[in-house]
Amino acid sequence: MGPRALVARSGHKKYNIIRSHLPQTPSTSFHTATVFSSTPSLVTVTEEPDVLYQKVSVLVKGHDRAVLDSYEYFATLAAEELGVNISKVYEPGKEIDRLTLLKSVHIFNKHRVQYEMRTHYRCIELSHLTGCTAQVFLEYIQRNLPEGVAMEVTKTTMEKVPDHILEPMWKDHPVDDKPSQ
Amino acid sequence: MATRTGRSLLCLGRTHIRALGLQNAAGRVTYATEEPANHQSRFTGPPDRRNKGPFAKKPRRNEGQSRAERMSVDQDWTAVYPSAMPFRANTVPLPVRMGYPVKGGVPSQKRGNLELIKIPNFLHLTPAAIKKHCKALKPFCTEWPSALDTDAKCDEHFPIKVESTDYLSAGPSVRNPSARIVHLKVKLSSLNLDDHARKKMLKLVGEKYCKATDVLTIKTDSCPLRKQNFEYAMYLLTVLYHESWKTEAWEAEKTVADMEEYSWEESPSQKNLLDILVRMKVAGEGEGEEVREQLLGRREVQEYKDSVTRLKNEGDSDSTMLQYKEAVKKVFNL
Numbered sequence: 001m002g003p004r005a006l007v008a009r010s011g012h013k014k015y016n017i018i019r020s021h022l023p024q025t026p027s028t029s030f031h032t033a034t035v036f037s038s039t040p041s042l043v044t045v046t047e048e049p050d051v052l053y054q055k056v057s058v059l060v061k062g063h064d065r066a067v068l069d070s071y072e073y074f075a076t077l078a079a080e081e082l083g084v085n086i087s088k089v090y091e092p093g094k095e096i097d098r099l100t101l102l103k104s105v106h107i108f109n110k111h112r113v114q115y116e117m118r119t120h121y122r123c124i125e126l127s128h129l130t131g132c133t134a135q136v137f138l139e140y141i142q143r144n145l146p147e148g149v150a151m152e153v154t155k156t157t158m159e160k161v162p163d164h165i166l167e168p169m170w171k172d173h174p175v176d177d178k179p180s181q
Numbered sequence: 182m183a184t185r186t187g188r189s190l191l192c193l194g195r196t197h198i199r200a201l202g203l204q205n206a207a208g209r210v211t212y213a214t215e216e217p218a219n220h221q222s223r224f225t226g227p228p229d230r231r232n233k234g235p236f237a238k239k240p241r242r243n244e245g246q247s248r249a250e251r252m253s254v255d256q257d258w259t260a261v262y263p264s265a266m267p268f269r270a271n272t273v274p275l276p277v278r279m280g281y282p283v284k285g286g287v288p289s290q291k292r293g294n295l296e297l298i299k300i301p302n303f304l305h306l307t308p309a310a311i312k313k314h315c316k317a318l319k320p321f322c323t324e325w326p327s328a329l330d331t332d333a334k335c336d337e338h339f340p341i342k343v344e345s346t347d348y349l350s351a352g353p354s355v356r357n358p359s360a361r362i363v364h365l366k367v368k369l370s371s372l373n374l375d376d377h378a379r380k381k382m383l384k385l386v387g388e389k390y391c392k393a394t395d396v397l398t399i400k401t402d403s404c405p406l407r408k409q410n411f412e413y414a415m416y417l418l419t420v421l422y423h424e425s426w427k428t429e430a431w432e433a434e435k436t437v438a439d440m441e442e443y444s445w446e447e448s449p450s451q452k453n454l455l456d457i458l459v460r461m462k463v464a465g466e467g468e469g470e471e472v473r474e475q476l477l478g479r480r481e482v483q484e485y486k487d488s489v490t491r492l493k494n495e496g497d498s499d500s501t502m503l504q505y506k507e508a509v510k511k512v513f514n515l
Binding site: 041042043050052054064066067070071074077078081082083085128129130131132133136137140142144145146147148149150151152153154155156157158159160161162164165166167168169170 | 265300301303306308311312314315316318319320321322323324325326329330332335338339340341342343344345346347348349350351367371372373378415418419422423426427
């Protein structure tokens, strides 16, 4: 852990110097393949294997459809620029919450007032992302999330079958004759 | 909506109605801190109020040209709106109108328009700005391995899928307790299971298995952290796997009602068919095991067996009923 921690710290220090020029640069150090030896680089490489996401689904919710339209344009353009695969972009139907309340503070039951809250949705599904790319893209998207808009991100990670499930353990350790409880 | 600014700006004339204000000949902005040439020194006593009265207003300084009017067409817009900022009417050079119009009128102009300030704007995220940001972010991204381009290959090498959700919204707290839920999905065909182990696994798992897609889903939400839930899900999978390979003593008491699939051997259908065929004297005279064995070996009887097994396992459908009908006709020579 020692050398890795040192590398991370130096990456962070270099970032602080360049902060004024690139306000949108993410603040943590990321793993990537190339390291330039001539210029000081913000990028650090570690030995830890990258997580693989088969699907990342970004669902944004808001009260205003026009804001979600613009946000979708921004997110899709950012995905294309960063080389992220967009599998589909669609609009789930809106949900309207309605409630009927009494208009007056006291009595007058026949006079009511009705309110409604409309929630519009937009879903952007991305496929085949690595952990680093997903972190970068999602942080960029989330920092630029407008006011009044909420987001849910569903990530599907792919894992190998762990070693202890490859073979049943009873071959090496035969079962006792007494029945289990 | 004025969400995106293009390169083409409309140069506005001075359309505002400012009957009182004078326009600067040089077109310069006058700042509050600047001192005009003929300004009286500050400390020379109270202002001259002979002609105006006790409540006269201070003369308003000249407004000058707004920033939008002095912008060039090829300027760098990312410098005007580098980050999320509210809408400023004299910074955005677009002739935007917003609001519900009065009767016979048009929506109100952008100057002093609260509706334009209230709505979130994307003026800081023009395509040029997005490209600039992505160019700076690109070195931090990694490539997807090219050997895993189809879903089938991904499933073959990485059969276990773990799903979790992150929530982001404005509120009193950043945390969302639903973020701890983990779904673990795995196809049983990718695990090393023999016949008995597979049947036992299906019985252990029950509702969590989907027969159509052959996917086992384990949903864990009993631990407070996502990492803990993931580890618990992996533990459950391990336990299910190893337990399904075990054969307990009481499994020998499995009855016909517990069987997952119908098997024709030792079933009432086989007994009935052989009784009928023996009584019809199909294989000639004689009773006993040899006759039954011979009958079982016949092609029509095997076809009948296939059709009955298929009917019981797959349910009633046109093709299964047809097959059963043909088999019955063949066995009894109808």
